[in-house]
Amino acid sequence: MYQLKYRRSNNRIELITEYGEKKLLNDSISSKPTISPGGLKAIYLSPCEWESITKLYLFDLRNGDNIQLIGDIDGAYMPKGAIWIDNSYLALIIGFGTFSDGGNVYLYNLMDSQLIKITDWNQRKQVVKLEYNSGFLKCKGIEYLSDMMEEYIEFKEILDINLYTL
Template identity: 35%
Template sequence: MMYQLMYDEVNEKLIQINPSGESTIITEDFPSKPEVSPDKKKAIYISPLEWERSGSLYMYDMESGYIQEVISPDKDGNIPKYAVWLNEKTIA
């Protein structure tokens, strides 16, 4: 069984649903809608996704529920604002 992500656009939060059906809020800090990889094994999202705040790009492993920060704001304040999967291994 795989983990699932539920995007709550109204309340601006991202919820993890584990294989036994239990839900946990991952972030309620204005995240982007998750983009699922073509093989459905990973998802990416940005949190927070606001112009006036620094956000990071996160990768969520749908098999393990593990979350990894992939890109954080750099020293010059450049931050990710959009990401898309090109294939199951490449993000642009």
């Protein structure tokens, strides 16, 4: 099996092959990969740089396949965060362009590549962090007080994802 090691010093992912060879997984700054509950796959975002079009990738630790799951959507929206729900579903933050920190919450079904939109907020309200626990997504976010997007308040919301999954 392959292994992924995150280098905090340069925000790169090191791939360790089944033969112990080490090389960089890609040439971009990336998020720290998260391993699936079953331990056989990992997800990560790359490139994770300001004003870059970020993509979500799935890496198969068994065979080394590295697949892009989501890139930009309609040229305007892109993944900002991703966590595992189970071995079949991911919870995603898909945001507004390259300048925003967060966005709306989606579920992604790995079995059929279906993307399910959970929240439908404008740019003023954005989730920036997700945590999953027993069927519920805990969302932390910001809500801007005006269209100038200078001042904001923080908010927390809990979403029941059982309403959207099988």
